[in-house]
Amino acid sequence: MTTIYDIDAIEQLRSRNAVQPHRMKLFRNALFKNSSDWNEALAVLPESARADFDRSITFQCLELAERHDSEIDAASKLIFKTHDGHLIESVVLRPKTGRTSICISSQVGCACYCSFCATGKMGFTRNLTTAEILDQITQANRMVKPEGRSIRNVVFMGMGEPLLNTEQVYRALDLMMDPKLYDLAGSRITVSTVGIPNAMEDFTSAYPSVHLALSLHSADQEVRQRMMQQARVYPLEQIHETLLAASKHGKVMIEYLMLDGVNDRPADLQALENYLRDVPVHINLIPFNEYAGSNLRGTPQPQREAFANHLKAAGFDVTLRYSMGSDIEAACGQLVQHKRKG
Ligand code: SF4
Structure with missing residues (x-):
């Protein structure tokens, strides 16, 4: 094709x-x-x-199977069907301040099995091709065009671990940044990983201008292992070395999903401060979109704010994210999981 x-x-x-x-x-x-x-x-x-x-030439390689527009904010969740019948998700975000963004998938399912993630419960099916990765952006661009918008930020935070599909993801990055095609600046693209040190090093060498985001979620090895299987393979100590090296290219984004009673206690805050004290980072505190089939609960907003304020007082750059698309099950993998069961 x-x-x-x-x-x-x-x-x-x-x-x-x-x-x-x-x-x-x-x-x-x-x-x-x-x-x-x-x-x-x-x-x-x-x-x-x-x-x-x-x-x-095939114009579209993905079929738009469903579109869900949030009634409480400006998020749209898109479910695409691949030529071999698999479903993947993308989320278009239209923040009141800031640029229209898309969160895209890099794999069908995921082999990382993070305990809080709906995609992780599906297991891994296959890597997406470069065309399937890019088609999510192209189709979203056509969708938002009548609104006078265009996709200005791309984040690899949908289904899959992008650094386990580097061949296709790297080719997609090349084309995204190609002035003859999308012409996106590297600083408008973020690749988010669970933390695979060798792959992170290769990535920052190959794409120093593209943002790297680490899904840290806990700076306590035991807690992190309970949340993320990959933490058993790549301990925090090893990832710390990689973060220090990666930060030479600019601040690393730290993603921290806040789970009630799991990683939001005073000891977790202290561990986070100690772990990141010497690394230039920007910490994003992310609310958890609760979903059926998971007994995890998100940290209530007042506690999230207190956690953020404490980190700011300690000198960190912190963004307290607000949930977007909670009414359309915008947490990655939720809608696809429902459809598979249905
Ligand atoms: S959080 Fe990301 S890496 Fe972890 S299981 Fe979900 S999709 Fe995979």
Whole structure:
């Protein structure tokens, strides 16, 4: 299947049809910068080339199966079906202040089995291809275009562990940052990982301008192991070394999901402070979207605020995130899990 993301195959088509480079530029701009539909994009090509392009290229590699728009905030959850029948999720966020963002998936399911995560309960099916990763952004761009918006931030925090699918994710990053395609600055992209030291080092060397986010969730080895299976393989001590090295390229984002009675106690706060004291980081405190099938509860807001204030007083950059899309089950994997059961 040749998709619009297969740059080499499209170049061959261009050559076969003797399309002038400036017409190809218009074609690429129509697809990736103007979020045009397929017929609009074809219309910028010479008439003699359109039929061959239309026959040879698959415009969309994912089928939009469902769209859920939040009634309490501006989030939209998109469920896509792959060509082999798997479901993946993306979430479009339209914060009141700030840019339109998308949280995208990198795998079908996940092999990391984090205890708090709905995707982790599904197990791993397969890696997404570069085209499947990028199509989430392209289709979201077409969806928000009538609102006068375009996707300006991309975060790999959907289904899957991106650093366990580096071949496809790296190719997707190259195309996202390619000035001829999406032309996104690296600083507008975040790759979030459970913490795989070797892969984190390779990533920061290859993509120093792209943000790295570590899903830390606890600075206590025992607590972290209960929350995240990968913590048994990669202990906090080893990850600390990697964080120090990674922070040479800029502040590392620390994701900290706040779970009532699990990682929000005074001892957890102290452990977090001690662990990050010497690393330039930005800490995001994330509320937990509760879901059926999990007996975990999110930390109540007043305690989350107190936790954040304490960290700020200790000198950390902290963002206290508010739940977006809680009415559309925006926690990653929730809707797909429901559909699989249904
Ligand atoms: S939190 Fe991320 S890494 Fe952990 S199971 Fe869920 S998708 Fe996988």
